[in-house]
Amino acid sequence: MLLNHTLRLARLDLALLTRNRMAFFTTIAFPLLLGCVALLLKDGFVSGVSSGLYILTGMLALIGFFVTFMHLTTVFTVRREELVLKRMRGSVLSEAAIFGGSGLACTVIYVLQVAAIITLGMVALGGHMPRNIPLLFLGVVLGSVMFVPMAAALSGFTKSGESAQITVLPAMLVLATTSQASFPLAGMPDIVQRVAGALPLSPVVDVIRIGYFGQDFTQAAPHPAVSFAESWVAAGPRLLLIAAWIVVGVLIARKHFRWEPRSS
Template identity: 80%
Template sequence: MALNQPQPLAFDPSQLIGHTWRLARLDLTLLFRNRMAFFTAIAFPLLLGSVALLLRSGYVSGVSTGLYTLTGMLALAGFFVTFMHLTTVFTVRREELVLKRMRGSVLSEAAIFAGSGLATTLVYVVQAAVLITLSITTLGGHLPRNLPLLFLGVVLGSVMFVPLAAALSGVTKSGESAQITVLPAMLVLAATSQASFPLSGMPELLQRIAASLPLSPVVDVIRIGYFGLDFTEGAPHPAVGFAESWGAAAPRLLLIWAWIVVGTLIARKYFRWEPRHG
């Protein structure tokens, strides 16, 4: 069933906001009640970030190895809390006819997606705050040099993964197979985003391809906001002030927006509201 089928309901911003907020609260309640979902979306990303505690010595790209890893894991956390979690949620709700019933109610399509996206974004923002606190208290880190920029990177990164999750759920047969469906994307994005290590040793063409993939701009924006260094340039990364950091991050922010558009177009083609047959 196509995602872009017209809805008979007139657009009402206040109603959309109300429905979105209520659905987000419901999604958060269900997330905390489901042990597997709780571990995948909340506990595991935080455990992933704590890996940085084992890397207290040494430097990577001119910054502490621990802080380099932690900021990379902060970006990668958005993959788990939004992309992996929502791929499973959308698939399970489709197969159990929940999406069909929701779509047949007073809820608009926009509210259905926005509610799930808002819930995961709120969780991701809290995780980011926890990991930043961890960087300060245990790794000798500091407050982000540009907190609004880092916050924007976190929010846009989460928003970007919502339509991508919707698109992938459309080709996923069941909730049980969703973890397997997501695995290739996780391996590719984790290996090419510089979340754990720089890719300066790769051929230039592969570096350009890696820099264009969805997670890479999120990593760069978060690191620019945290360190006050231009991570779009090669090491040693030049220092940038508060205003300059926005200019340095602008191309990467535009790339995130481009992926939001691309993800939405793909989701409109592949997302399904009713169970798959065959």
């Protein structure tokens, strides 16, 4: 029953997405344009790999922020203020199905976009197939799952759908500049690197790059090459960190998520 309700809600969310121009741009058009940024920076090398592919793999992680976190923060806020969440909660739908349906719709879109951008990288940047496809897409899926409760939590502090874009801006700036999605932090103080590496988006970037390049990006450059099996070992601590952030996100969401409109 839970799976059936989740799938139905996911299909409904996907259908509604195509009817909302702003949501369509935020979750589909803009992330694809973001992935194309790598095409402008294809010359040179960063951390021992092609700068274009370095940026592209970083964008694969950052796109999840827009597709899941930014979009769902707006969706949850609008539905709360319009009493949609209250009605859904009062129906036969469980809370898990409500969150799961929206999260599944975003994850499906995200996975398809990642596949499309990797293909673009192979054609336009002379890239290659990911060295560990299952690991790369596991990082993508877990990254999307991680952002669902975080979006639910942030929506509790967001007054309206219009203000959601502003609410998520600080998080976007912090995560984009500390995750090494666009540039390495090798020249920064050790404490800065440690803190940045512990933030939510950083492990997603590392897992995706390990899966794509077959190199251990948790180590300093030049990143040592790893086999298919060794890449799982290298990514293990980062996968655990993503799982920890999922737990943290759920705990924060349970405390701050609102099912009814804000009183002020």
